[in-house]
Amino acid sequence: MAACPKDLRDAADPQVKAVIDGVEATERQLLGTLEQYGVKMIDTSDSKFDPNRHQAIAEVPGEGKPPGAIVNVVQTGYMIGERLLRPAMVTVARKENGAPTGVDTKV
Secondary structure (H helix, E strand, O other), X not given: OOOOOHHHXXXXXXXXXXXXXXHHHHHHHHHHXXXXXXXXEOOOOOOEOOOOOEEEEEEXXXXXXXXXXXXXXXXOOEEEOOEEEEOEEEEEEOOOOOOOOOOOOOO
């Protein structure tokens, strides 16, 4: 669904719109059933990286975020109760080049 922008969906043929509506209904039903059994998506809205719930796959420019903050969610993660089913695959902000590293380079 993310690959098909809203303006393209609006301009699509009625047959294509029907397929898209069917996919959206299936997604809603699947997520409702998973939630009924206690399966929930991992919340990444606070942008704090937690190694117990997230898997960092890359360091990227921070775009104004502090080092180690979540920049983008590549794959959603899921939990069932308090157990991790699949970690969320995320990219995290790297430390900017001008920031002090804590290592003394003077000789």
